[in-house]
Amino acid sequence: MAMLLPGSTMRTPYTPTHGRRILCVFPRYARSFGTFQHAYPLFGGRIRAFMPPQGLLVIAAYLPDAWDVRFIDENSRRASDDDLRWADAVFTSGMHIQRCEILDLTRRAHAHGRPVVLGGPSVSGCPEYYPDVDLRHVGELGDATDRVIEWVDTHTGQPPAPLSFVTEERLPLAAFPVPAYHLVPMREYFIATIQYSSGCPYACEFCDIPALYGRNPRLKSAEQVLTELEQITAAGALDVYFVDDNFIGNQKAALELLPRLVEWQTANRYPLRFACEATLNLAKNERVLELMREAGFQTVFCGIETPEPSALRSISKDQNLRMPLLEAVRRINDHGMEVVSGIILGLDTDSPETADRILEFVRASRIPMLTINVLYALPKTPLWRRLEAESRLRPDGARESNVEFKLPYETVMAMWRRCISAAYEPAALYERFAHNVVHTFARRQRYPVSAHRASWTNVAMGLGLVGRLVWRIGVRGDYRGTFWRFALGRLGSGDLEGLIHVAVVSHHLIEFTRDCLRGAGESSFYAPTPATGMRAGAVSADIAMPRLPLVPAGSGESDEAAELHARTSHTASR
Secondary structure (H helix, E strand, C coil), X not given: XXXXXXXXXXXXXCCCCCCCEEEEEECXXXXXXXXXXXXXXXXXXXXXXXXXXXXXXXXXXXXXXXXXXXXEECCCCCCCHHHHHHCCEEEEECCHHHHHHHHHHHHXXXXXXXXXXXXXXXXXXXXXXXXXXXXXXXXXXXXXXXXXXXXXXXXXXCCCCCEEEECCCECCHHHCCCCCHHHCCHHHECCEEECCEEXXXXXXXXXXXXXXXXXXXXXXXXXXXXXXXXXXXXXXXXXXXXXXXXXXXXXXXXXXXXXXXXXXXHHCCCCCEEEEECCHHHHHXXXXXXXXXXXXXXXXXEEEECCCHHHHHHCCCHHHHCCCHHHHHHHHHHCXXXXXXXXXXXXXXXXXXXXXXXXXXXXXXXXXXXXXXXXXXXXXCHHXXXXXHCCCECCCCCCCCCECCCCCHHHHHHHHHHHHHXXXXXXXXXXXXXXXXXXXXXXXXXXXXXXXXXXXXXHHHHHHHHHHHHHHHHHCCCCHXXXXXXXXXXXXXXXXXXXXXXXXXXXXXXXXXXHHHCCCCCCCCCCCCCCCCCCCCCCCCCCCCCCCCCCCCCCCXXXXXXXXXXXXXXXXXX
16 A cells, blocks of 8 residues: 655544555546647657546545555546456545546446445535435535545445435545645646635636535645645646635635745745636736736636626626726736636527627637637526526436527527637637737746756656647648747747647647537537447436536636636636
């Protein structure tokens, strides 16, 4: 069994009486704009997944020290029959978009007589989605987690009937263990993750964050964050995504953390670059912006959703109206941070002219990356409840969205296709990036040379990456002229890092858009996706907005994703 790294000592208070072998399995994501699958081959096989699953890694660290714990991320490799036979119990976590994969994993584990323990945002929001899961952990890390651990310790095999464990008393974030980063190959991820806070003070109609994690953000200590950053750096990561629901949900706390990040980065010669999710009113806090720049934040995901003020009011997104949208984006850019945005089509206020207004906003804002999605109602959100009362929720599976739009369905889909086609036309995308190179990237903090970032391993990876970019895009690509016009300028100014960032991200966005336009991608990245190896339609699922799938506390999947839930985020909108 792998030993925990120093600092990872905050485990369950329960003392087990039996040894157990626990297999933690993170289900596969559906592909999206924010998960960058088309970029992975450019790294020569080194990158295999988008970001490590923060929540399941926290659970792995919380389990008893005497237990043998293994971790498999099915975005990198599928859990084999041998893996499942090895385990006494299978722990998993996920969001609604991973439901089909969770059910598939449950069937595979049951084929070997292994009980499945499921936690995370999907089962916490909709436990009825998982009638066959043996132990359902509903809620965040806390007293229910200890009861689950006790059950696994005192029982073997599957229970006669499924059991539910509901958290009544949450563990404070300040008592969380350091995630078990040592269990995952950090260098195989596109970006690392860290969590500082949970919850968001706003109540956007389509969002499930307040219901799941509260409107009063809860916090880790700065010391916890710095300890985790030390371990992430030691694991070889270069970029870190703060998966908080809203990094400035508690602006006073952010102002307390940021100077510590600046101090840590300075003392360690800036080994890391940061990204996060935040509401657009970030632009109003000059001191936070200055400190984020100084701390090394380079990307911020903001859920802009729509450029139409009436639409923002209708979805309770009033925080986006406190400053003109273009001015807010410019202020964030002025502090060296690239804005990534979520955009939603299919709102009740949309008209046939909405696509024109979105594309004009894209051109005027010069935001390179936007996750442009068709509206999908998350279960048990204000949007879900309103549409249910209006009999406007469609049976899942018939369409990519479960919303009966005010506009004709085909009109909304045509608007979506037009928006993504225009936004990710290669010349238009590279033009927006070129603007950011001059007006955003040039305003970033100047970093000292870091031995961590300038290691021979990273230099060799960078050179190999440039070679593959030149071959795949500059020689064989059908937009090679656009690529070379940008690349020669970056090479001439010695900006290899800028060239790599723009070319890698653009390649994925262009290729994924082409997938969508030929029917190989989804207009809503929250629609059902059959599990790997399953026939289409084998499982019908109500799939909600992807978030970084945490067992203990909420985050932006961010996603995601980022969009970047990562990011992006993986995540489409905040």
